[in-house]
Amino acid sequence: MRPVVREFCTVIVTVFAPAPPPEPGSTVLVSIPPPPGPYQPQEPQGPYPQGQYPPPPPSAQGPYGTPPYGAYPPPPYQGWGQGYSPYNQPAPVNGLAIAALVLGVLCCLPAVGLVLGLIALRQIKKKGERGKAMAVIGSVLSSLGLALWVLVLATNGVSEFWDGFKDAANSSSPVKGECFDSPSGLEGATYDLDEVSCSGTHDGEVFAVITLPDGDFPGDASVTGTAEDRCYKLRSTYAMDAWAVPDDVDVYYVVPSEESWDLGDREITCAFGDTDSDAAMDGGSLRNDETTLDxxxxxxxxxxxxxxxxxxxxxxxxxxxxxxxxxxxxxxxxxxxxxxxxxxxxxxxxxxxxxxxxxxxxxxxxxxxxxxxxxxxxxxxxxxxxxxxxxxxxDTDLSVTAREALGLATTPPADDEGGAGGGSGGSGDDLEV
The missing domain is CATH 1.20.58 (Methane Monooxygenase Hydroxylase; Chain G, domain 1)
Incomplete structure (x- = not known):
């Protein structure tokens, strides 16, 4: 924003006594003002410094003792060159005042913000800089933030906040019977599983949740081994009708990492997912147990x-x-x-x-x-x-006839030796959280 400068003009009125009328035959000198605008006349070169001239000879004296017109060039006028501005330059803003305001608003380092604000006020007073309002506001906000931190520490608020954070980390996984999407797919590491409806497309469906005992982190190999053994055994308790599980469905498990273990994560989540870890499942829930069967x-x-x-x-x-x-x-x-x-x-x-x-x-x-x-x-x-x-x-036909009479799935798995999942005995890929 360009500064707004108020310009005041002072009008000086000089009252002259009326001059006597010129005598007949005398010369009248009329003063012509210099033209407006910047003008820099060229000074003549000679033995005299710029702007200084020798006194005129007596013969060059004009009427009334004045030099004749044109004897000397007009005095030089000062133009607008570099280093000159027609506007007043504003004082700079104190940098510490800006920093104090930012820290006061963020409330991340209240003690630092308060100190910077106080230093900024002293510098502004001494140097005539701007930013006093920012320094004051930053100091006030930092003082409030510092008081809030003291209150939180005094009332054990940090412990409660940390417990809440750990609870949130533990509750990030869906529970048995829920479907989810994983932003990173079903292989590798993930930080969040988003619960979605099983009636639409989804990455996985949870069929069991295993809680590990407390203690030191047992290691990635141990956690993965437990997941692989337990999840394959539990899948038939959720999808009891192995023939109703599509051939392109595999078993996956979400296991704790060492970092999430330190936050209280003790759960292994067993889930059904597509054999192509990047493909989505569709067609509704795979659950068939005592909650859905007669x-x-x-x-x-x-x-x-x-x-x-x-x-x-x-x-x-x-x-x-x-x-x-x-x-x-x-x-x-x-x-x-x-x-x-x-x-x-x-x-x-x-x-x-x-x-x-x-x-x-x-x-x-x-x-x-x-x-x-x-x-x-x-x-x-x-x-x-x-x-x-x-x-x-x-004889598979005997099972088909019995299943048809009971209203169960009648299409045998592609590989009947593949287990209760009808192809769900796959690689057992795992996710870490």
């Missing part, structure tokens, strides 16, 4: 999931690498098949579902024979023979 559906799934859980505990090593572990697994399958048959026969089924369910129970009893032989196999080749016999006895 009594007959629940009884059937509880029975067949016993066998499914045993099948998922297959050893990592092949029989030729660890025959003993595979024989123990075969024995577990025999017990699971026996329990499945007992549960299917122990429930009273609707009339149209009795025969289909009975057929599934008979199949479970028939499968116990080859698996019993595999559990006592003498060598690897014998184990594979009985393993093949069990696979040939399995």
């Amino acid at each position: 009594a007959d559906q629940l009884a059937y799934l509880k029975a067949v999931n016993v066998q499914q859980a045993a099948a998922e505990s297959v050893p990592e090593d092949m029989p030729e690498d660890d025959l003993k572990a595979n024989k123990e697994w075969a024995a577990q399958l025999v017990s699971a098949l026996d329990e499945e048959a007992g549960l299917l026969r122990g429930h009273t089924w609707p009339a149209d579902a009795r025969k289909p369910v009975e057929a599934v129970a008979k199949e479970a009893e028939a499968l116990q024979v080859p698996w019993s032989k595999a559990a006592v196999a003498a060598d690897v080749d014998s184990f594979y023979v009985h393993y093949g016999e069990a696979l040939e006895l399995e």
Whole structure:
């Protein structure tokens, strides 16, 4: 903003006594004022300094003792050159006053703002600078901020604020049954999971939350191992009907990082997500448990999931690498098949579902024979023979008929050995928070 300068003109009126009329034949000199505007006449060069001239000779004297017109050039006029401004320059603003005002408004360093404000007032008074109002306002605000900090410390407000911050960090993850979006996708690190409706597109759906015990951070490997083991076991308690889980759905888990652990984060969040971590899920919630199933559906799934859980505990090593572990697994399958048959026969089924369910129970009893032989196999080749016999006895059509009668999903998973998720036994990628 250009400064506004008030200019005052002083009019000086000089009253002259009327001059006597000139005598006849005399010369009248008329003074012509210099032209307006800047004008810098060229000074003649000579032995005299600029603006000084020798006295005129007596012969050059004009009437009344004055020099004749044109004897000397007019006096030089001072033009506007560099270093001259027609406006008054305002005094500079004190820098410490500006800093005091900023710190006072932000209230981040109230003690520093107060000190800067007081120093600025002394400098302004001494140097004649501007900014007194800013220094005063900054000092007042900093004083209030300093008093507020003292009050917070005296009333344990910092502890309460920190506890609230930790609670917010712990509550950032959605709970079981909620769907969410992750700004960074389902792999890598994330700082926030935004809860969204499961009816629309979403990145994941929480099916379990695991709380870890207090203590020192157990390490990334330990936390991830716990998540992978527990999440795969818990997914069938949320999505009990493995056939209703799409083939492109995988299991993911959100685990605490060392930094979030220090803030009180102890939760592992198990979630369903698309096998493509950058793709979104759609089609509604995958939840099918006691909250969504009727009594007959629940009884059937509880029975067949016993066998499914045993099948998922297959050893990592092949029989030729660890025959003993595979024989123990075969024995577990025999017990699971026996329990499945007992549960299917122990429930009273609707009339149209009795025969289909009975057929599934008979199949479970028939499968116990080859698996019993595999559990006592003498060598690897014998184990594979009985393993093949069990696979040939399995008839998926029997399960489809029973499921259709009970109103359950009738499309088998693409890889029936993939587990209860029907393809959800994937990589188990994790997110850190």
